Amino acid sequence: MAVDGTAGRVTRRRLRTRANLLEAAFTVFAGKGFGHVSIEEVCEAAGYTRGAFYSNFTGLDELFFALYTERAELIAEQVSGAFALDGPDLDVTAAVDRVTDVLLLDHDWLLVKTDFLVHAARDPEVARGLLEHRARLRRTIADRLARSHDHTALPAVLGGAEGAAHAVVAAYDGVTVQLLLDRDVARARAWLKQLLTALLTG
Amino acid sequence: MAVDGTAGRVTRRRLRTRANLLEAAFTVFAGKGFGHVSIEEVCEAAGYTRGAFYSNFTGLDELFFALYTERAELIAEQVSGAFALDGPDLDVTAAVDRVTDVLLLDHDWLLVKTDFLVHAARDPEVARGLLEHRARLRRTIADRLARSHDHTALPAVLGGAEGAAHAVVAAYDGVTVQLLLDRDVARARAWLKQLLTALLTG
DNA sequence: CGTATCCGATACACCGATGTATCGAACAGG
DNA sequence: CCTGTTCGATACATCGGTGTATCGGATACG
Numbered sequence: 001m002a003v004d005g006t007a008g009r010v011t012r013r014r015l016r017t018r019a020n021l022l023e024a025a026f027t028v029f030a031g032k033g034f035g036h037v038s039i040e041e042v043c044e045a046a047g048y049t050r051g052a053f054y055s056n057f058t059g060l061d062e063l064f065f066a067l068y069t070e071r072a073e074l075i076a077e078q079v080s081g082a083f084a085l086d087g088p089d090l091d092v093t094a095a096v097d098r099v100t101d102v103l104l105l106d107h108d109w110l111l112v113k114t115d116f117l118v119h120a121a122r123d124p125e126v127a128r129g130l131l132e133h134r135a136r137l138r139r140t141i142a143d144r145l146a147r148s149h150d151h152t153a154l155p156a157v158l159g160g161a162e163g164a165a166h167a168v169v170a171a172y173d174g175v176t177v178q179l180l181l182d183r184d185v186a187r188a189r190a191w192l193k194q195l196l197t198a199l200l201t202g
Numbered sequence: 203m204a205v206d207g208t209a210g211r212v213t214r215r216r217l218r219t220r221a222n223l224l225e226a227a228f229t230v231f232a233g234k235g236f237g238h239v240s241i242e243e244v245c246e247a248a249g250y251t252r253g254a255f256y257s258n259f260t261g262l263d264e265l266f267f268a269l270y271t272e273r274a275e276l277i278a279e280q281v282s283g284a285f286a287l288d289g290p291d292l293d294v295t296a297a298v299d300r301v302t303d304v305l306l307l308d309h310d311w312l313l314v315k316t317d318f319l320v321h322a323a324r325d326p327e328v329a330r331g332l333l334e335h336r337a338r339l340r341r342t343i344a345d346r347l348a349r350s351h352d353h354t355a356l357p358a359v360l361g362g363a364e365g366a367a368h369a370v371v372a373a374y375d376g377v378t379v380q381l382l383l384d385r386d387v388a389r390a391r392a393w394l395k396q397l398l399t400a401l402l403t404g
Numbered sequence: 405c406g407t408a409t410c411c412g413a414t415a416c417a418c419c420g421a422t423g424t425a426t427c428g429a430a431c432a433g434g
Numbered sequence: 435c436c437t438g439t440t441c442g443a444t445a446c447a448t449c450g451g452t453g454t455a456t457c458g459g460a461t462a463c464g
Contacts, residue, residue, distance in 0.1 A: 011431085011432090011440070011441080012431085012432090013430075013431070013440090013441070013442090014440085014441070014442095017441080017442080031324075032324070033237055033320060033321070033324060034237060035235055035236060035237010035238050036237050038420080038421060038422090039421075039422075039423095040420085040421065040422090048442075048443085049442070049443050049444075050421095050422085050423085050442095050443090051441085051442045051443050051444075052441075052442050052443080053442095054423070054424085054442095055440090055441060055442060056441095056442095107323075110323075111320060111323055111324065114316065114319065114320050114323070115320055117316065117379065117382060117383075118235060118313060118316050118317055118320065118382070119235070120382075120383060121309075121312075121313055121316070121382040121383060122233070122234070122235060122313065127383045127384075130383055131383050131384060134380075134383070155400050155404060157396055157399050157400045157403075158396060158397075158400055159396070163396070166393070167397060167400065169376070169380075170373065170376030170377060170379075170380065170393075170397060171372065171373075171376060172376070173375060173376040173378075173379040173380075174371070174372030174373060174374070174375040174376035175372060176375075177319060177372075177375040178336075178371075178372065178375075180319060180320070180322075180323040181319075181322060181323060181329045181332055181333050181336070182329075182333060191368070191372075194359055194360060194361070194365070195360075195369060195372060195401075197359050198357050198359045198360055198369065198401060198404055199400060199401065199404075201359075202357060202400055202401075202404030213410070213411080213461085213462085214461080214462085215410090215411070215412090215460075215461070216410080216411070216412095219411085219412080240450080240451060240452090241451075241452075241453095242450085242451065242452090250412075250413085251412070251413050251414075252412095252413090252451095252452085252453085253411085253412045253413050253414075254411075254412050254413080255412095256412095256452095256453070256454085257410095257411060257412060258411095258412095
């Protein structure tokens, strides 16, 4: 059995191996891409055999999903946190600075993230989940932006805070692509900051 | 032999099968993703056997590269064309309209394109090629934007026509991601238009 | 029409990965 | 410490894909 809500015993060892498998999988996925990775490779990297794998997951898909959601949740919290540090009124410029500073722009993570994107783009079920995740993130950002002390600062073309939040995500996605190719993190941060200021204080 | 500059004979049949293989590969790649596709699947979809394949390509990588560059070149021409239709002076608003109208936003193509992106992101050699392609496209856009009759129309934050072109590409990439997930082409077009106007006429 | 060449189908040998079934060892609970 | 349960290693059968070598038919050209 792989995933059972009914935990017979608490099993301490199991959690360790599961975590080890996930961490090893991240490295392997980042290196070769989800599509080109075999179960054996993951096990070898983690120092286990397939027995351990099949005892914890039903297949690569399940592991991949678990891996992604785990890390994505973490990052979403980071972004929310960067926006949340303000008082009741939001200073857009300061928020932009904080976000671009704190945002995790790790090449390996971007690789896995994009792998997951194409995976989701082919599976409506997975796409649904990912869309909801993105919608929640946008909602958070929109809420913060709505508290801006100068509402007219947001360009009207975008259509309010909702549109602005959408634009923020789009900018992030756009920067991601370039960063995936040139691997220049510093430039990406600067560029993201430019884009965001152009979009939010236009 | 697979790729020889010295064409012994002109060979008409060969070109057909090669084209057939490429077209079939596009469908198969779009459906399952580059990483999950076997040579046999491509051959079967095209109505050939592996013999034909190995006679035309050295492996899946080469075919994938050929497939991508072929279509990417086509699209780049479309975009350039949309910008080029103007007279000596560029009407930014009109150009944005044309681009968003003409731009190919086919879901299958976006899938393949993104697959190729992650592929390139892991292979510096391929990444180089892709970066150059993107740079050429940006250059074209920047040239057009520089001819705008009202230069001050471009937001200063972006840093001139170069920056603006960069922003256009980023916006396109950003919209691509959302479109991959929700498959709403009409919305994507409208959204892209909003983004571009916000960026270029800020 | 003849023929030399090319192209792609067929057959073959070879992994590598998969999933399952079984077994010994580790571990929590008493 | 003892014991029943759980976890993960090992062994096995199987399958699908790979790449190559060879052969027959198609095709361009004289």
